[in-house]
Amino acid sequence: MKILTDLWAFLIFPGFVFMAVLGMLVSWIDRKVTARVQYRVGPPLLQPLWDLLKLLGKETVVPRGASRLAFFGAPLIGLAGAVFVGTMVGVAMFFGEGFYGDLIVAIYMLVLPSLAIIMGGIASKNPLASVGASREMKLIVGYELPFILALLVPVIQSGGQLRLTGLLEHQYANGSFAASISGVIALVVVILCMQAKMGLVPFDQAEAETELTGGALIEYSGPALAIYKLTKMLMFYAVPMFVVAVLWGGFGGLTAWGIALGVVKYLVLVVLMTLIRNTNPRLRIEHAVKFFWGVVSVLAVCSVVLAAIGTYLGIEWM
Amino acid sequence: MSNNTPPKTRSVIPIGPFHPLQEEPELFRLHVEGETVVDVDVEIGWNHRGIEKLAEDRTWDQVTFLIERICGICSTSHPIAYVQAVEDCCGGVDVPERALYIRTVIAELERLHSHLLWTGLAGHFLGYNTIFMWGWKYREPVLDICEELTGNRNHYAMIKPGGVRRDLDPSLFPSVHKRLDELKKQVELLIGAVTDDPVLHARLKGIGVLTKEDAIDYCALGPVSRASGVPADVRRNHPYAAYDRVDWDVITAEKGDVYDKTIVRLLECLESIKIIHQCLDNMPEGEIDAKIEEVPPGEGIGHGEAPRGETIHYVRSDGTNSPIRHKVRAPTYMNLPTCKATVIGESITDATIILAAIDPCYCCTERTAAIDAGSKKTIMTGKDLIRLSQEKTLRLRKELGL
Secondary structure, three states: OHHHHHHHHHHOOOOHHHHHHHHHHHHHHHHHHHHHHOOOOOOOOOHHHHHHHHHHOOOOOOOOOOOHHHHHHHHHHHHHHHHHHHHHHHHHHHHOOOOOOHHHHHHHHHHHHHHHHHHHHHHOOOHHHHHHHHHHHHHHHHHHHHHHHHHHHHHHHOOOOOOHHHHHHHHHHHOOHHHOHHHHHHHHHHHHHHHHHOOOOOOOOOOOHHHHOOHHHOOOOHHHHHHHHHHHHHHHHHHHHHHHHHHOOOOOOOOHHHHHHHHHHHHHHHHHHHHHHHOOOOOOHHHHHHHHHHHHHHHHHHHHHHHHHHHHHOOOOO | OOOOOOOOOEEEEEEOOOOOOOOOOOEEEEEEEOOEEEEEEEEOOOOOOOHHHHHOOOOHHHHHHHHHOOOOOOOOHHHHHHHHHHHHHOOOOOOOHHHHHHHHHHHHHHHHHHHHHHHHHHHHHOOOHHHHHHHHHHHHHHHHHHHHHHOOOOOOOOEEOOEEOOOOOHHHHHHHHHHHHHHHHHHHHHHHHHHHOHHHHHHHOOOOOOOHHHHHHOOOOHHHHHHOOOOOOHHHHOOOOOOOOOOOOOOOOOOOOHHHHHHHHHHHHHHHHHHHHHHHHHOOOOOOEOOOOOOOOEEEEEEEEEOOEEEEEEEEEOOOOOOOEEEEEOHHHHHHHHHHHHOOOOEHHHHHHHHHOOOOOHHHHOOOOOEOOOOOOEOOOHHHHHHHHHHHHHHHHHHHOO
C-alpha cells in the first residue's frame, strides 16, 4: 500500500499531474501579466496546454552526430528532477511528511533541470548550444553559492532542522523566518537566485533568443522540446513553492485561511518574477556571475551571520 | 576575408542568413575564441532586387514610385534624394516653397517612426521586450499621422520631381500638433527609461565603441557618426528642402558606444518633433509643383539625410524619358563596415546589439557585381544574370517534375 500511495503522490497529487496543471496556470499568469505590462492582450487561459499539445505532435529532429542517449535523456532527467522536488515540497506542505535531510535532497534536485539543459545543449553538437550550455554552467556556479548560503538561515534559526516538515512546523509555531531581518535578506537573495534558476530575464543568457537563437535548446523540437517546456512550467510551481515553504511560513496551518494565505504568497512571488523579467534587459553572463558572487553573496553572508548571532543571543527579530 | 579553415581554438558563430536578431536576411560570421569575437565576415546579397537596373526601364516619374520600394522605412528619403538628382540634372529647378516644407514634414515623420522602430528592436535584442512593445506602441500614432496626411502608413508617394504629388490639408494640422505633443512626452519617458536604468548602462556603455578617428576613416554616416562626435548631417551641411528655414540642432555625442548611439537617436526624435511643429506653423501658401516638362541630357546628383544617414542618388539622362543610369548609395553601405572597428574584441553577447546599433538596412544596401579581381573586368552583365536565373528556374522545374 505504501508503494501505491507513493506512486499516487508522485504521479497525481501533489506530484506530476497537480504540478502540471498548476504550472500551466501559472505560466499563463506569467504570460498574461507580461502582456498587460506591454500593452498587449495576452493569450487565452488554455494557451500553455495547446502549446504543449502542438509540440507533442511535431516531428523530432536529431542533429547529425548528436548523442541520441544524452539528447533524449537530458529532458527526462530535468523533468524527473522537477517532479521530485515538487512532490517533496507538496508532500511536506499538504501531508506533513518527509525524511531526514530532504531539504538537502531538494536543493540537489533543484539543480537537475539546469543540468539537463547543459547536458542537452552539449549533446546536440551545435556551437550555439555549446555556448548556451557553458553559460548555464557559469550561471549555476554563480547563483548556487548565495542560494545555499541563504537557505542556511532557516536551518540556523530553527536550530539545525534539515527536514522540510521540521522547518514548516518551526514556522507554524514561531512565525515565518521572513519575519526577522536575516530572513528578509535571505528571501531577497533567494528571489534573485530563483530568477536565475528559472532562466528568466535578466538571467536568460543560456537561451538568449536574440543572441543564441534559443541557445542550449536550439536543436530541440517536437516532444523533447515539449518536455523542456513542461519542466519549466513545473519549476514555475516547484521553485516559488519551495521558497514559500522554507522561508516564508508555508501555508500557516492546513486551514482554508492558511492555504489561501500560502497561495497568495506564492502568487506574489510569481508576479514578482514576471515583473522583474519585464523591467530589465538581459545581463551579460560575466555581469550575472559577478552580481551573484558580489552583492548577492555578501547579502547572503550577512543574513547567515545575523541569523547565527540572533539565534545565539536569542534575539528573535534578528 | 578568412576563408581558410579556422584554427582549432576558434569556432564560427553564424548570425544569419535567417536569425531572430535581424529583420532582414544577411550573414555575419563571427569568428570566436571562447566568447570573444576575434574576426567578423559580413556577407550580404540575400535580398538583392536589382532596383537600379529596373529604374532604367521606367520613366522619370515612375522611378519615384519604384525607389520608394527600396526600403519600407526610408520610403521618403530615397525619393527626396532622387528627385533632387533629377532637378539637378535639369539645371536646378525652382521648387515651390510649399513643396519644400511638405517634403520636410514627411521626411521628419519618417525619421520619427524609424528611430522609434529601432529603439524597440534594440530593446528586443537586449531581451528587454517591454521596451520593444512600448517603442512600437508609441510609433503607431506617427504612422496614423502619416496615413491622415498622405493616405498611407508607409510608401507615401508624396514626392515627385519638381515638387510634391499631393497637398497637405491644413485642417488636419491642429490634431497633428496635439498628437506630436503627446508623443514628445512618451519619447521623454523612453529617454528617462534608458538614462535611469543601471542595468541598461551596464549593457550599453563602453561597448562597440567607434572612435571619432574610426568614424571618419570608415566614412560613417548619420546617427552612427554623430554618436562618435562627428557632426555629419546633410540637413545642416548641405541644406535641402526646408531645413535651412527652421530652427533645430544637430545632436552629437562623444563616446561612440552603443549607449551614445541610442541616446542620439532618441534625442533626434525630439528634434524631429520640433521641426514638424515649425514646418506646419510656417507653411507658406502657393503651388506645390514646378511641373518639369523634360529632362535634358546630362547628369545630376542628389542627397538626403535618411534616418540612418546620408543617402546619395545619381542619375544620368540622354534626353529621353527615362534615366540611362541610376545609382543609389544607401547609408548602411558606409555604416556596415564599421563593424570591423566595433565588434572585434567584444563578446558574442554584445556583438548582436553592436551589429544592430548601426540600424542596418540591407534592402537599401544590396548590390551585385561580378568582377574579375585580376583584370578588374566585369564578368557578368545584367543579361547574363537574367539568363542564369532563367536556366536555374528551368532546371528546378525539371528536377521537381513540373
